[in-house]
Amino acid sequence: MNGDVKAILSLYRSCLRQIRRLPTEYLRQFFRLRVGDDVRVILDPKHAHLQSTKLKRVRKDLGKLEGANAGYAKCFDYILDTAYGRRGPLRWEILNPLRSEPGVELPPRIIPAVESSRPPFYSREMKALLTSDISVNRALTPAALDHPPTLPPRADPNSPEARALGPFSKRREVNMRWRFFQQKVQKVAFPLQVVLEELPQSGGSASVKTDSASLARVGIRSVGLQDSGVFEEIEALARPPSKDRHSSKNDASSEASSEKPKPTFESHLSTRFLRRRYQQLLSRIPVLSYTLRTTPTGAQVGKYQVKQSPHAVKRYAPVHVTASETDVAWLQLAERSQGKKSR
Incomplete structure (x- = not known):
């Protein structure tokens, strides 16, 4: 048994070495807790029936961590999907509250x-x-x-x-x-939070809020990792630098980003590779928004809508690019010149 404990602790230390190389603090904290909990279960005699399952999971996580730190896209996507609730226990923690609704009869x-x-x-x-x-x-x-x-x-x-x-x-x-x-x-991608969009009766731009107090004020509940700032961090990491430099001053997101520094990657991997991974992650995280409108009579009507982050990689890229007027002119000129040569 002493040899088994040494082997498990050696496996744990190998995981910690790989976890320290992950690019963000959230990923490092998540996998420290995940691997640490699994190792404690493995070493606890009271959970002997779970030891083989947990040991297999730790070994699998170690392989994925090594692949992610080596720059393999599939392994890195696995790490992101696990940490942000696209798979694994966190996904079901987000799902379970949505299977019921307070105040509504079955x-x-x-x-x-x-x-x-x-x-x-x-x-x-x-x-x-x-x-x-x-x-x-x-x-x-x-x-x-x-x-x-x-x-x-x-x-x-x-x-x-x-x-x-x-x-x-x-x-x-x-x-x-x-x-x-x-x-x-089982096939649904679940959001990490709910976004409240309040449209004024007089028109104009909507006010966007994500804090739990604003959601409770209009009678809707929080979802997933509400108030944690995790989704905002994903968007900031996926946003290209050029969009930060040329964003308008009236943009609410740019005002929020000016108040606190933008999160950055702390990794030996290229920033372009990491940003691409987070952009693809955003395509797997829908944005659940609750749009609240005020009718002329003063009543408030709300509706849930599913959107996609503007920084996400689009699922379906256009097959054909629309030709501009300049492209059409060049094509017509080429056809006329080709006709003269054939004569």
Whole structure:
């Protein structure tokens, strides 16, 4: 056992050496806590049933850390996805609160006598994420949330199939609804925070806020890493330097960045490589905004929308570049000269 402890501590020290080489303080703190917790579980006799799983994860993390510090893009993306909740335990910590909504009743039971027969509940945030092609590859329609397309026509008691073959099994309907819900939720990219956009009644630019106090004032809840400044740090690291130099003075983001210094990379890897990794990370982190409008009667109406950071790498690049007037003129000149030569 003494030899096993020495091997585990040696593995832990190897992880710490790689963690110290990560480019940001957030990444270093995250993986120190992650690896440290796993090593404590491995060395605790009370968690003997978890030792093999945790040891395998630490070894995998060490390999990914070594690859990331060596400049391999896939390994670095794995590190970023783990630290920012695109995969792993943090992803499920962000997801679980969105499976319910305070103050909203659960849907009625499909089988009246069975409590567990309630269909899955879609919160307002979850509906916005599932029906947007930014957070999922194939967005769902609002009708698909109420009636999953996987249900057969017989599930409708008024359908010809139900009248001819009899009613569809309620237990099967419950299982199919939950299976559809679980499959779609696993494919959703979840935000790190909610952005509140308040549009004034008189028009003009919207005021953008992300603090929990402002969200609570309008009756919406925080999501993920709200108030931590993590998403703002990702955007600052992904922003090209030229956009910082030429940004307008009226830009709210530039005013916020002028109050405190922009975060920088502390790494032996090239800044261009790291910035590209963070730009691609932003394409996997949707921006969940709550737009609040004031009607002429004075009532406030809000709606969730899913957007993408302007500094993110676009998922679908244009296949054809639109020709400008200058390009068209050159093409016409080339065609005329080619016609003269053929004569």
